[in-house]
Amino acid sequence: MAENEQQMIQRLLAPLASGLDGAMGLLDDAALLTPPEGCEFVVTMDTLIDGGHFLFDGTPQCAAQVARKALAVNVSDLAAKAADPFAYFLSIALPAGHEAWLEGFVSGLQTAQLDWHLWLAGGDTVATQGRFTITITAIGTVPNGRMIRRSTARVGDDLYVTGTIGDAVAGLSLLQGSEDRKRSWRKRLGEVSTARLLERSRTPTPRVKLIPALRRYANAALDISDGLALDASRLASASGLAAEIDGAKLPLSEPIRSLIQSADLSLADVVSGGDDYEVLAAVEPQNAHAFEEMAKAAGQSVSKIGRLSQGSGLTFYGVNGETVALKKLGWDHLSPSSSQAE
């Protein structure tokens, strides 16, 4: 006889909850959560659907990647708010045939939650005749009053970004592009760099190492998921300010530099591409050096890419300091077309 829901939960999912008392071994109908003394909860929720947010091929390996990505995009939100990952709730709508790869999915969660120090606390599993869909509600903790918001940047703050920008959109472009493009990019970049871009588009790395530096020095922050330009303009707008970004200062990986040089990508593509899952932070100039040092000591690269000023909107400067008009700023989730520049 096929395994029923409760047996599946106990065999596969309950081990993911073993480090959290309040999950009660996934044996009750709800979890019991209390923030640690002097802390409050930061809560975020993200849904990923097969065909849009990931491309699922039905293998256990791909299922593990998908699981990691689903947890990563939620933990990325927590990290940008300077919240330490604590627990998550998982809802999965499973298409027929999941018996073949569900263990891969769970192993992906297991590795990811060990990397980022959080535990499964509960959720729901349903069968679907539609698409494989994953919703995660992730819960982090911050000392009381210390969540980093997007609306609290100040005039004159420097804008910092972690890691490199544009790898994910280039990877997606490879995944979804023609065979010709794949061949030509592979030839130009080599196998290793090509694989790196694909990897960046499949499995983001939440910048949890930056949490202490954010908590100490950031006036405002968010994670870049819909395009650096769009998310920077959101942070500026929420803070009642204007954002300026210097194209010459964008942190770019070698393959992205190479693709820009060959005109396969433009700087505009890079700043509006989305799926970077890097942190954008506003830091007062007087704290900039200390912020950089603390990030560096934690093993997290950060780059100063611009600043916030009086006014509204986003100004993007090209590599020679010229103003560049962006046709789009990033991605809107409800529309197949992208979000227009203001």
Place this chain on the structure above:
Amino acid sequence: MAENEQQMIQRLLAPLASGLDGAMGLLDDAALLTPPEGCEFVVTMDTLIDGGHFLFDGTPQCAAQVARKALAVNVSDLAAKAADPFAYFLSIALPAGHEAWLEGFVSGLQTAQLDWHLWLAGGDTVATQGRFTITITAIGTVPNGRMIRRSTARVGDDLYVTGTIGDAVAGLSLLQGSEDRKRSWRKRLGEVSTARLLERSRTPTPRVKLIPALRRYANAALDISDGLALDASRLASASGLAAEIDGAKLPLSEPIRSLIQSADLSLADVVSGGDDYEVLAAVEPQNAHAFEEMAKAAGQSVSKIGRLSQGSGLTFYGVNGETVALKKLGWDHLSPSSSQAE
């Protein structure tokens, strides 16, 4: 130009968050939640998919019903744990054409959250080419240590159930049945009773009125979503006990009595039907009277339907006290067939 995601969120969803400071007007990437002094959080998560958990016809009226049901099944879980509703996170995967009914959906949420005293705190909206899917993570509060579990019932406890059992499964049977059945049931029951059964299957009523009585007198509880027999056996099993249910004592509405009399339904159908969203509670006999009185004073009907004893498994007694073997106990979410009796 079509409304973008952020504009839609601010116009339609932000008003649902207006009573909760930590939701920050849905303008940030995460919510900030702290339990009230002396309380802890109880968290539950449920997903509903069009075609399975509800049948969506694309009208604003139906969207409002669906929204209410999605919130109801989550609040039902909180109520059964004796947790006061506090906040919820909403993820919706919206199919094309949602512009026509999204306001109906939001109005359904608005009415429901006013009825049950909780606020929207955050979530995610995504477009889908698949099915309309709703996931809610609901958060309630209990005084420290006072969550009612399913595993803490004691030998000799009486089993109580709220409301009436079987209306929802009869309503579903009507919705999914042949035109012949619809005509014959309508004729037998009349329009009012037929409408009542349909209503029960479409929009459950979470038993929030029972929360104070549960908190004071229940040793264990859960909400009945997959069938009284299955959920009673789960409560008994989690507590290391056996459950006995007296068919003669089941609270049945007039239409259900009539359908049983005409052999259109059996008692076995009623106890294994699912979707009741009533609370099943284990109460010590010495507290039974006080529990009944407190529930009655709160306007919530409760019925004593059985007891917990040493051993394991579920014994179901028919109306004449005979033991009735149940072919199935209830519904398993991962399997199209139902959960077998042990």
